[in-house]
Structure formats: C-alpha cells, structure tokens
Amino acid sequence: MQREDYQAMKPISKSAMLGIATAALMSSTAIAQQRTLNYYADFDPAPLAAFEAAIADFEAANPDIDVVLQNFDHEGYKTAIRNFLTADAPDLANWYAGNRMAPFVNSGQFMDISDVWAENGLDKSLGSALASMTIDGKQWGIPYTYYQWGIYYNKDAYKKAGVEVPATWDEFISNCAKFKAAGIDCVTTGTKALWPGAGIFDYLNMRTNGYEFHMDLTAGKVAWTDDRVKATFAEWAKLVEPGYVTANHAALEWQDAASLLVQGKAANYVMGNFAVAVFKDGGMTNDTLGFMPFPTINPDVPRAEEAPTDTVHIPAGAKNVADAKKFLAYLATADVQTKLNEALGQLPINSGSSVGDDPFLQAGFKLLSTTPGGIAQFFDRDAPAEMAKIGMEGFQEFMVKPDKVDSILARLEKARQRIYK
Amino acid sequence: MTDSAIAASAEATSVNRSYWRRNQRKLAPWLFLAPGIAMFLLYVIYPIVESMWLSFYDWDGLGAKAWIGLENYRELFDDDAFYTSLKNNILWLVLYMLAVPAGLFIALFLNQTVRGIRIYKSLFFFPFVISQVVVGLIFSWFYAPNFGLFYHLIEWLTGTGVAVLADDRYVTYGIIAAGLWPQIAYCMILYLTGLNNVSPDQIEAARLDGAKGWRMLWFVIVPQLRPATFIAVVVTVIGALRSFDLVSIMTDGGPYGSSRVLSFYMYEQALSEYGYRMGYGAAIAVVLFAIMMVFISGFIWKMVRDEQGG
Numbered sequence: 001m002q003r004e005d006y007q008a009m010k011p012i013s014k015s016a017m018l019g020i021a022t023a024a025l026m027s028s029t030a031i032a033q034q035r036t037l038n039y040y041a042d043f044d045p046a047p048l049a050a051f052e053a054a055i056a057d058f059e060a061a062n063p064d065i066d067v068v069l070q071n072f073d074h075e076g077y078k079t080a081i082r083n084f085l086t087a088d089a090p091d092l093a094n095w096y097a098g099n100r101m102a103p104f105v106n107s108g109q110f111m112d113i114s115d116v117w118a119e120n121g122l123d124k125s126l127g128s129a130l131a132s133m134t135i136d137g138k139q140w141g142i143p144y145t146y147y148q149w150g151i152y153y154n155k156d157a158y159k160k161a162g163v164e165v166p167a168t169w170d171e172f173i174s175n176c177a178k179f180k181a182a183g184i185d186c187v188t189t190g191t192k193a194l195w196p197g198a199g200i201f202d203y204l205n206m207r208t209n210g211y212e213f214h215m216d217l218t219a220g221k222v223a224w225t226d227d228r229v230k231a232t233f234a235e236w237a238k239l240v241e242p243g244y245v246t247a248n249h250a251a252l253e254w255q256d257a258a259s260l261l262v263q264g265k266a267a268n269y270v271m272g273n274f275a276v277a278v279f280k281d282g283g284m285t286n287d288t289l290g291f292m293p294f295p296t297i298n299p300d301v302p303r304a305e306e307a308p309t310d311t312v313h314i315p316a317g318a319k320n321v322a323d324a325k326k327f328l329a330y331l332a333t334a335d336v337q338t339k340l341n342e343a344l345g346q347l348p349i350n351s352g353s354s355v356g357d358d359p360f361l362q363a364g365f366k367l368l369s370t371t372p373g374g375i376a377q378f379f380d381r382d383a384p385a386e387m388a389k390i391g392m393e394g395f396q397e398f399m400v401k402p403d404k405v406d407s408i409l410a411r412l413e414k415a416r417q418r419i420y421k
Numbered sequence: 422m423t424d425s426a427i428a429a430s431a432e433a434t435s436v437n438r439s440y441w442r443r444n445q446r447k448l449a450p451w452l453f454l455a456p457g458i459a460m461f462l463l464y465v466i467y468p469i470v471e472s473m474w475l476s477f478y479d480w481d482g483l484g485a486k487a488w489i490g491l492e493n494y495r496e497l498f499d500d501d502a503f504y505t506s507l508k509n510n511i512l513w514l515v516l517y518m519l520a521v522p523a524g525l526f527i528a529l530f531l532n533q534t535v536r537g538i539r540i541y542k543s544l545f546f547f548p549f550v551i552s553q554v555v556v557g558l559i560f561s562w563f564y565a566p567n568f569g570l571f572y573h574l575i576e577w578l579t580g581t582g583v584a585v586l587a588d589d590r591y592v593t594y595g596i597i598a599a600g601l602w603p604q605i606a607y608c609m610i611l612y613l614t615g616l617n618n619v620s621p622d623q624i625e626a627a628r629l630d631g632a633k634g635w636r637m638l639w640f641v642i643v644p645q646l647r648p649a650t651f652i653a654v655v656v657t658v659i660g661a662l663r664s665f666d667l668v669s670i671m672t673d674g675g676p677y678g679s680s681r682v683l684s685f686y687m688y689e690q691a692l693s694e695y696g697y698r699m700g701y702g703a704a705i706a707v708v709l710f711a712i713m714m715v716f717i718s719g720f721i722w723k724m725v726r727d728e729q730g731g
Contacts, residue, residue: 082482085483103697104483107483109483192675248566250676389689389695393678394677397676400676418496
C-alpha cells in the first residue's frame, strides 16, 4: 500500500512542478493568468469520466480557472489523504460524510464552508444530507451523490421455491425455510472484508429499534449489552441459527457472494446499489433481478434507510480557497448533480435534480425521498473507525457462532467504554 | 623567501602529517565505517528510539500527541486481540521450524547425480522465487470454499468440506502451511550448498567404521552441516516473526481477528483504514522488538563466541 502511494504521489510533484513552470512562464510573458485548482480524488473509471466532463464544463464557464485533477487508487487514497492533508494540501479533496470526516474536522484539516451553504441556499436544496455534513453546527463539505441499500433478490430463485416477496420480517424468515428446502441460500453475503455484514446489522437494528437508537449506539451513547441491542441480535439469530446464511461467508469476497445470487444458488443479498452493475455483468437483467426495501420488523418504528454519501472538501491548507468555493457551489447545483449521477448510476442529493430511468435508481430515489425515519451513512461511517472495526469483527463472528452473542457483546461494550471516553 | 621560513613551513606540515601518520591506523577504520554508521544511526537506531518514545503517547497521526505514560502497555496486556496475536506468533515460530528438517531431507534426496538433477533442483527451489503475495493468492484459491482443490479433497474424504480460511480453528495452520512451502525451498538450497562441502574423507572413514543410514546422517553428515543449519534457523526465525504478507493477503487477520500476528496487529492499529492509533501500534512494535531481541542477541552471542573460538 505504501508503494502504491508513492507511485500515486510521484506524478503530482511532477505536474506541480510543471504547473509552477508554466505559471512562471505566463507571468513573465504577461498573458492573462490562469489560476490552478488542485483536486485530489479517488474515482473508479466511470465516475472519473463523469467528473472530467463536469470539470470541463466548469472550466468553460470559468476560463481563468484550470482544474488539475489527480486521481488516486481507491484504497490507497484512504492512507494518502492523511499524508497530503498535512504535507502538501490540494485545494479540493474527496472524502465521506458523517463520522468518517470527524477526525479531519476535529484536527482542523478541513475548512468550514458554511458560507458556501448559506450563500447558495444549500440547506434547502441539499437538505437530505444537511445532518450528515454538519459538525458543531457548521458544514464541512459538499455532498454530490449517494445510493440506497436494501435487499437485491433473484426472481428465478423466488419462483423456484414458490414464495412471494415478503413485506415483514416474519414472512421473510418463513420464506427462508422454503428456500432451504429447495437447496437455496436464503441470504448470501461475503464478509471477508467485514463491511457487508455491517449492512445486515444496520438494517436489523434500525428496523428493531429505530434510527435514533441506531445513531445513539454508533455515537457510543448506548451500551452494547443493552437489552435493545440484544433484541436486534435475537432477530439476527432467526436468520443465522437455522443456517439460512451462506456457509463459509467469512472466506468470501462480496463479489463471490454476488455470483452465488447470479447463479440462483442464493435468493437475497443485503447490499448497496453499486452491486447492480456486478449482478448485471454476471448476466442478470431487470427481469431476473429484483429490489425490495428491508422488511419491517417492528411496525411501530418509522422506516429508516441507509445511504452512504460521497463528498468533496476544502483542506485547511488549500492555496486557492476562493476558486475552490466556486467549484463546490457549482458541484452543488441541480444540473451538475443530475449529469454526474446519470453517469455514476447513483442518486443526486440536490432535490431539484432528476433521476435516470433505471428501475433500481428510481426505486432508490422513491425509497430515500420518502424515508420518514432518517438516513444513516453506514456502520463504518457512523461509528468511529476503531469501533467500526471491532464491531464488524463481532458481526462476522456472530454470523459464524451465534451462540457466542454474549461474549461478543461484552467485548464490544469494553471497546465502547475505551473508545468514546 | 628565507631558508628559515621554508624550514618552518616544512616543519608545520610535517607536524600535521605526523599527527595523521601517528593515528592513521586508528582513524582509518572509523573513516571507512562512518558512512555506514551514519546510515545505521539514521535508519535503524533513531526509528527504534522514536517508536519507543511514541509508545508512551496517544496520537492519531494528525492532531496533538498526548502523553499517557504506560497506559498503552496497560491496555495491551488487557487486550484479547493481543494475546491471540501472541499465541499465533508462537505457533508460527514453532511450526515454521519444520522447514529446517524438511529442507534437509529434500536436500539429501536431491543430492545425487542423476540425469537432469539440476532441473529437479530448480523446480524444488521455484516456490522461493515467486513472491509471497502470489504464494498467498495460490493458497487462498487452494483453500477456497466451493471451488478450491483442498476443499474438494476434504469434501471427498469426509463428506463435508472445510473452508480453512473461514474457520478460526484452522486458519493459522492454513497460513503457516502456505508459508512453509517457500521456506522449505529456502532451507533446501542452504543445505544443498552445505552438502557440497561435506568432506568425502570423513564419509569414507565412517563407512569403514561401519556407520550407515541414520547413524551416518546424525553423527557424520549433520555435524558438518552446522553452518548451514545455523543460517537456516536464523532465516526461519526471522521469517516466522515477520509473517505479515501472507496474513494480509490470505485473510486480512480474519475471520474475526483469529489469524492475526503481532506484526499484522501493529499495522492494523497504526496504519490501516480503521486504525491510526500510532501510540498503541508503537507499543505493539516494542513488544515485537523485545521478542526479536531475544533471538537476535542469542544469534549474535553465538556468532561472537564462534569467532573468538575460531
């Protein structure tokens, strides 16, 4: 990982030097000077193309600004950002909403951009993400995309087992028995990278105890040994104990589990919308792939959803703050978010944006825009990093050894008392 | 210029020269060592001291450091994950030692003059040439549930397959087995070169005295391989203690942290996505360093003793 960073960093210094050289050349020849805006990001190829198009539009509208996008490998970026924020900060940097940005906000590495929000009325247009962008009453970045989580299912597997798409958890569990009889895994997942298990926990907890409780738990205000947490795990045990989850999930990557769903060996998968591309690559179509919201467990709890949000921030060490703010205001507009998310295959945050006609996007848009309970970011973004890691290991262990629930929860509680202080 | 002036300057240079000349033998080694010592101080000693110093702080790598004294160590000795890692490290040390006898026997087996023996030797050496990352990937596929060769083999033998890397009972053994594969090849090559230097006279003499088989091996061959054995043990101990890459590639410490070793736990706490507890990571590094020091001092002590004896 270190080596990757080094390779990723190298072209920056080169291009930076080139930038300095051209800047010097331009000022000496006294041509109209272009201001550079350095932007560090971690896009996959498709999002990268979408952003390059958006940047080209921005440059056309602002001919005096030259946006230099430096793209990093996705995983390497998570390490690199800690180095470049302190050493050689760009003017713009990608990151995530919620507690995930808290370490950078608290250590003064991100700039307060509440003025951009206020001047452009973003608290209304980006209202659904306001809470997750706010720390200490200030806003620290601009969200440009999110995507829904839920249950993706194989319609053929449902036909084969002869069951209907469930609306409640009890129906879901009784379906599972029929799937098992038909030799199909009711729920598949691959927890080798830990996080897929956290999606199941988040939904079970939000459906059992509600959004507020889930937020309190991830914020460390509730004990993990609380009876309400145990109730969540009791619901989870209904799935794990009879063996309705894919065996050996701890050795599987999430893509391995996706191929089980594609092959019809598994019926349901609690996943984010980004998985649709993988299912379709595997040969599924809109006719065989289905999406449903996570079923109701406790009818008294308002429905809450999970929608991780991606964001752009201005580092505290940025040199060209004025233009960076101009870019963020541009990024927040309805048109730009519509275009970006069409290419990303995700959902725009701006309430004035429109959504593509992909059925899964439409379903996600309907789901999120009508959510009465609240929108969570995801366990590893809502909880601090350390708690997230220990928690997700606990979830993985529970899905292998459900009888050890008490010792797992005791361990998480011990960690909670140490981490949140 | 007067004669006296010339004489004086000549005398001055001769004084200068004579100081250099007098101490030349004393100074020269230090001058030659200076670049090495400077590098050693900068890149080895300074980081060690710095890590120890860091282990007394609470620091996320970004904000201010907070002095917390021995708090990191207190937490460490109350941390189940630390004991899991320590236990796994000991397992690695013990089981990795199998590479030494295994390497010896393969070397003995290959130490013959048959047509094309060089090809066989290089084939046996092959696992050591490929990267540890590739070894890790190959073994992950080997163990993989549903399509792995090993999984199918166990399924065929017992009826139910075992996903080695998903089961906390077997996972560490599974990774050690992957690590042994290249390590045995390494020990084998060390012994093969050692066997070239075994004196034929002594074997002849032993044969005349009626030694053969195991007795010949144990009392005549193995003692002559002592230098090779020493190096094989050293590289195996070091290999076991720095067993990071395989753990990272094959399981990422999982399932639920049961295949962690100290070096991996240190990385996780200090540098991974969910870590950034520099002080705590440094404390783990210090403990790992202390364990390594036991072996390193043992080796150094032995080498010094051998040098003085010889």
